[in-house]
Amino acid sequence: MSAPDEKPKGRKWAIWLPLVLFGGFFVLVMNGLIRPAARDVESAMVGKPLPEFALPAATPDLPGLATADFKQGEPRLLNVFASWCVPCAAEAPQLDELRRVQVPIDGVAIRDREQDIARFLARYGNPFASIGKDDISEVQLGIGSSGVPETFVIDGNGIIRYQHIGPIMEGDVKTILVEFDKAREPL
Amino acid sequence: MTRLIAFLALLLAAPVMAQDQLPPAPYAYRQLEDPAQEEKAQALMETLRCLKCQSQSIADSDASMAGDMRNQVRQRIKAGEEPEAIRAWLVERYGDYVSYKPELTTLTWPLFAAPLVLLLLALLLLRKRFVRRPDAPAGEQA
Numbered sequence: 001m002s003a004p005d006e007k008p009k010g011r012k013w014a015i016w017l018p019l020v021l022f023g024g025f026f027v028l029v030m031n032g033l034i035r036p037a038a039r040d041v042e043s044a045m046v047g048k049p050l051p052e053f054a055l056p057a058a059t060p061d062l063p064g065l066a067t068a069d070f071k072q073g074e075p076r077l078l079n080v081f082a083s084w085c086v087p088c089a090a091e092a093p094q095l096d097e098l099r100r101v102q103v104p105i106d107g108v109a110i111r112d113r114e115q116d117i118a119r120f121l122a123r124y125g126n127p128f129a130s131i132g133k134d135d136i137s138e139v140q141l142g143i144g145s146s147g148v149p150e151t152f153v154i155d156g157n158g159i160i161r162y163q164h165i166g167p168i169m170e171g172d173v174k175t176i177l178v179e180f181d182k183a184r185e186p187l
Numbered sequence: 188m189t190r191l192i193a194f195l196a197l198l199l200a201a202p203v204m205a206q207d208q209l210p211p212a213p214y215a216y217r218q219l220e221d222p223a224q225e226e227k228a229q230a231l232m233e234t235l236r237c238l239k240c241q242s243q244s245i246a247d248s249d250a251s252m253a254g255d256m257r258n259q260v261r262q263r264i265k266a267g268e269e270p271e272a273i274r275a276w277l278v279e280r281y282g283d284y285v286s287y288k289p290e291l292t293t294l295t296w297p298l299f300a301a302p303l304v305l306l307l308l309a310l311l312l313l314r315k316r317f318v319r320r321p322d323a324p325a326g327e328q329a
Contacts, residue, residue: 041238044282084207111207111251136212137255144280146238146252 043144055132065132083120091167214261215254
């Protein structure tokens with residue numbers, strides 16, 4: 001009787017090992033459920049030049065958009081948006097604020113119709129200097145953007161310097177302005 | 188608080204509202220005319236991640252962005268580009284995340300090495316068990 005009892009004595013704690021393992025696993029899974037990892041896909045194009053593109057005008061009032069427009073020596077914002085995108089409406093006041101402090105903003109309208117864009121601009125204001133119409137997400141794929149809205153800071157040589165994923169909210173305006181100022185210095 | 192709730196509601200609403208009115212891109216839902224090319228495109232599309240619905244491939248997804256990515260893939264294949272060049276083009280833009288194809292890199296090598304190491308370890312541990320010790324009684328062999 002005594003012999004079998006003695007043998008595992010040194011490893012008595014081992015009986016708790018499965019429970020501890022389970023506990024660890026449980027914490028890991030719950031952590032993943034409660035605070036899921038960010039699903040944002042960052043563009044790998046930051047620091048690289050814009051791809052070549054020439055988009056037709058999205059509204060009769062504003063010109064279209066081409067790569068050459070971003071090579072005029074001054075930084076600009078490139079805002080990827082769509083009239084069918086609700087968060088794009090949420091960032092409209094912030095874009096307006098940026099425009100008021102002399103930040104030039106160009107839009108790329110993704111898979112959008114002219115009449116819808118016109119209605120969107122009439123309703124939420126128009127912060128854009130020009131808007132290109134991208135019906136096959138060509139520019140979006142070209143600059144590594146994976147959704148709407150996204151905003152890119154492009155420097156005066158057409159190099160992508162910064163990417164903001166999602167709508168620009170109140171707290172983001174400052175960051176955008178800082179990145180915009182940084183883009184005045186060429187890389 | 189109200190603004191926060193309103194903003195969260197907006198986030199929730201986005202996928203529901205993300206419906207554009209445009210017809211799909213030319214090759215989003217149409218196969219290439221050349222069956223050999225279409226086969227190449229299909230094989231590639233099954234290993235590319237849809238960036239909207241991130242656990243689907245662009246071949247599986249009905250998101251309009253996946254449609255535009257299929258269009259991009261098919262048109263490039265049609266123009267004679269090699270599938271791996273198209274994959275590289277997308278990886279250059281979105282990082283390795285966009286590709287489902289397992290790659291052996293400085294980051295991923297432990298995934299490939301771990302099974303081999305474990306197998307070796309198991310063999311090493313079992314080796315002792317398979318050896319009959321001459322002094323042990325036959326009944327106590329594991």
